[in-house]
Amino acid sequence: MPYRGIVSVSAMMATTMQAIDGTIANVALPHMQASLSATPDQIAWVLTSYIIASAVMIPLTGVLTFRYGRKKLYLLSIAGFTIASALCGIATSLEEMLAFRLLQGVMGAALVPLSQSLMLDSYPDHERGKAMAVWGVGVMVGPILGPTLGGWLTESYNWRWIFYINVPFGIAAFMGLALFSGDTPIDRSRKFSAYGYAMLALAILAFQLMLDRGERADWFESDEILMWAALAFIGLFLFIHHMVFSEHPFINRTVLKDRNFVAGSVFYFSVAMVLYTSMAMVPVMLQNLMHYPVLTTGFLIAPRGFGMMIGMTMVGRLAQRGHSPRMFITLGLLLTVYTLWEMSRFNLYTSSAEFIWIGIVQGVGIGMTFVSLNLISYATLETRLRTEAASFANTMRSFGSSMGIAVVFAFQTRAAEINHATLAEHYTLSNKSFEMMRPDIWDLGTAAGRAALDSELGRQAAMMAFTTDFQLVMVATICIFPLLLLVKLPKNMMKAPAEAAAQE
Numbered sequence: 001m002p003y004r005g006i007v008s009v010s011a012m013m014a015t016t017m018q019a020i021d022g023t024i025a026n027v028a029l030p031h032m033q034a035s036l037s038a039t040p041d042q043i044a045w046v047l048t049s050y051i052i053a054s055a056v057m058i059p060l061t062g063v064l065t066f067r068y069g070r071k072k073l074y075l076l077s078i079a080g081f082t083i084a085s086a087l088c089g090i091a092t093s094l095e096e097m098l099a100f101r102l103l104q105g106v107m108g109a110a111l112v113p114l115s116q117s118l119m120l121d122s123y124p125d126h127e128r129g130k131a132m133a134v135w136g137v138g139v140m141v142g143p144i145l146g147p148t149l150g151g152w153l154t155e156s157y158n159w160r161w162i163f164y165i166n167v168p169f170g171i172a173a174f175m176g177l178a179l180f181s182g183d184t185p186i187d188r189s190r191k192f193s194a195y196g197y198a199m200l201a202l203a204i205l206a207f208q209l210m211l212d213r214g215e216r217a218d219w220f221e222s223d224e225i226l227m228w229a230a231l232a233f234i235g236l237f238l239f240i241h242h243m244v245f246s247e248h249p250f251i252n253r254t255v256l257k258d259r260n261f262v263a264g265s266v267f268y269f270s271v272a273m274v275l276y277t278s279m280a281m282v283p284v285m286l287q288n289l290m291h292y293p294v295l296t297t298g299f300l301i302a303p304r305g306f307g308m309m310i311g312m313t314m315v316g317r318l319a320q321r322g323h324s325p326r327m328f329i330t331l332g333l334l335l336t337v338y339t340l341w342e343m344s345r346f347n348l349y350t351s352s353a354e355f356i357w358i359g360i361v362q363g364v365g366i367g368m369t370f371v372s373l374n375l376i377s378y379a380t381l382e383t384r385l386r387t388e389a390a391s392f393a394n395t396m397r398s399f400g401s402s403m404g405i406a407v408v409f410a411f412q413t414r415a416a417e418i419n420h421a422t423l424a425e426h427y428t429l430s431n432k433s434f435e436m437m438r439p440d441i442w443d444l445g446t447a448a449g450r451a452a453l454d455s456e457l458g459r460q461a462a463m464m465a466f467t468t469d470f471q472l473v474m475v476a477t478i479c480i481f482p483l484l485l486l487v488k489l490p491k492n493m494m495k496a497p498a499e500a501a502a503q504e
Contacts, residue, residue, distance in 0.1 A: 003180040004122050008131075010176030011115040012138045013169050014078050018111040019142025021085075021104065021166070022051065024150035027294050028159040035159065038094045041216070049098050051402075052208045053105025056201045058395050059250070061110040062388025063197075065117075066190045070387060071183040074114045075174060080107030082170025089163035112139060113390035118181065120378055120386050132374040133316030133367075140312075140370055141305040143276075147283055148298025155295065184387070196242045196250030203235030207399070211406035215413060254382070255389050263486035264377025265396045267329075270483060271373065272400030274476045275366050277408045277469075278340060279304070284409075285466050286355070289459050290348060300355045307363020308370075315371040325372035325379075326484055332372065333477060335365030340474035344467045348459060376487055408473065412465045419461035424454075 025032070025046055033043040064073050084104035091097040116135055123131040153161040210228035217225050243249045243256075256262060279301075286297045315328045339362035342354075381389055 006176050006180045007122055008119065008134050010173045010181070011118050012134055013173040014074075014081075014111045014177070015115040015135060015138030016142045017081065017085075017166050017169055017173070018054075018108040019139050020146040020149065021108065022054075023143045023146030024162045025050075027147050027151040028154045028162055031154055031159040032097070036091070036094045036097060042094055044212075045098055046101055048208075048212045049101045050105040051212070052205060053102045054109045055204050055208055055395070055398050055402075057106050057109030058113065058391050058398065059197065059200055059204075061113045061391035062251075063190070063192050064110070065114070065184060065387040066187045067192075069183045069186050070114060070117065071177070071181055073110060074118070074181070075178055077107050077110045077114065078170055078174045078177070081111065082167055082174070084108075085163045085166035085170065089160040110391075113387060113394050116374070116390040116394070117387040121182075121184075121383065128378070129318075129371060129375055130316040132371045133312035136312045136367065136370050136374070137309055140308050140366065144279060144301060144305040144308075145298075148295065148302055151294035151298055185384075190252075191248040193242070193246060193248055193250040196239060196246060199235050199239040199242060200250060201235075203232050203239055204395070204399075206231035206235060208402060211402050214406060215410055219410065251392060252385060252388055255385050255392065258381050258389075259486070259488055260379050261377050261381050261389055261393075263483065264373055265393050266486070267373050267480070267483050268377070268393050269396040269400035270476075270480045271369060272397045273404035274473050274480065275336065275369070276401035277404040277473055278343065278362070280405045281408060281412070281466060281469060282343075282355070282359075285346075285463070289462055289466075300352055301359060303356045304359035304363040304366075307360035307365075308367035309363075310360075311364035311367025311369075312371045313367075314364075315368050315375075325375040326487060328368045328372040329376075329484060330481070332365040332367070332369030333480060335361055336369070337474055337477050339365065340470050340477060344470040344474065346463070346467055346470070348463050404473075408469045411472070412462070412469050415465035415468055416458070416462040419464045420457055423457050423461055 029043050029046065032038070032046060033040065036043070061073070081104060084100055084107055087100040088097060088104060091100055115138070116132075119131040119135045120128065149165070150162045153159075153165060206228045210225055210232060213228070214225050219225055220229070239250075243251065243253070282301055283297050286292045286300060287294065292300065311332065315325075318328070339358050342358050377393055378386060378389070
């Protein structure tokens with residue numbers, strides 16, 4: 001493809017924009033709350049509205065691409081996302097902000113699957129590893145850099161710049177793709193099932209709201225959460241029934257008949273569920289328990305992103321030499337298991353250097369796994385189905401990450417409460433060992449001393465809960481290995497054309 005470099009950079013900018021915006025607003029919420037006169041519960045919807053809108057719209061990408069062509073949809077998505085970002089920056093009320101964030105999520109939903117499809121089509125099969133490495137940088141590194149970038153922009157300028165920053169990159173991506181990218185054939189013969197999409201959207205919407213509201217509403221002790229869970233189950237059941245029995249299903253059944261794509265999608269869900277959780281827990285632990293400032297936290301987790309780029313680049317280069325993606329997934333998961341074991345030994349006095357090197361090694365493992373999964377998923381899939389398949393795979397990734405993060409943080413909260421109660425039982429005046437532990441500060445005879453002790457017990461209990469979480473994620477990662485047995489790759493999958501022909 002001519003101008004492949006320009007197209008790749010433009011696609012990566014669009015992907016990175018969308019990926020960063022899922023996390024960039026996190027650190028700016030307190031500032032936005034004061035500026036927009038919102039309560040903590042209300043301002044949380046700034047994040048929730050974006051995530052839900054994006055998740056609900058991703059499955060439509062394949063259908064819209066068939067009807068209007070990939071280039072038109074891509075350019076419309078970039079333009080809409082850029083305009084919505086500017087509108088978020090000038091919002092003067094909570095209602096405006098939520099409306100513009102919804103629009104941003106709707107317009108940005110297609111950017112990731114469209115960029116993946118474009119990158120796959122821009123490179124020959126034997127360079128597919130390189131294509132997925134370039135694409136993966138935006139998808140995986142974006143969420144890591146988001147909080148750091150958001151913290152720097154908020155502290156150096158103000159929170160509105162976390163949205164304004166998208167405008168120049170959006171314009172550059174739009175121009176690059178408008179001038180140099182190709183299009184896909186339009187096929188309006190493909191029928192759209194409004195019922196199938198409505199049931200899938202209901203399942204996604206209810207599931208995301210259940211996960212987002214669960215911790216604040218005390219999970220299944222709440223009628224609200226039970227309602228969302230019931231709606232999610234009903235929507236999923238009716239969607240599966242539709243896919244099995246409908247003459248014109250919402251998702252092309254040919255996509256779901258490809259063994260490697262289905263295996264890759266299940267892998268996608270599982271890996272996202274365990275790997276995104278570790279990336280989400282570390283910043284919370286550093287800021288809330290170890291009291292690192294936002295920017296320092298960003299600098300400590302940023303090396304994980306560099307590790308990902310190393311892992312992705314390594315796979316991109318070695319895959320061209322015919323090495324099996326299975327080998328890279330195995331090695332990547334082993335590195336991830338090792339780092340999770342090391343993370344399970346963290347304490348409140350773990351050094352910054354240890355956070356950095358563990359983050360780099362884990363990043364390499366995640367990067368190797370992520371690129372290899374993409375190689376597996378599209379190894380035997382028809383070219384015309386790539387965009388539709390990419391939207392399904394990214395929906396699975398979104399489901400997996402949301403579920404994993406919600407589960408581990410719910411467990412962390414409950415475990416911290418239990419640990420706190422258990423530790424408190426041992427800190428009494430009759431405990432001789434307690435006399436050796438700063439009685440000048442933790443004087444149980446004064447209210448200030450009891451409050452200081454309670455605060456320290458809370459920190460220790462929360463850290464114990466985090467380390468237990470890391471152990472659980474490690475066990476879950478180990479359980480992913482058997483999924484490799486589902487994969488059956490063609491022998492010449494990653495060979496260059498001349499080499500593949502010589503072996504036939």
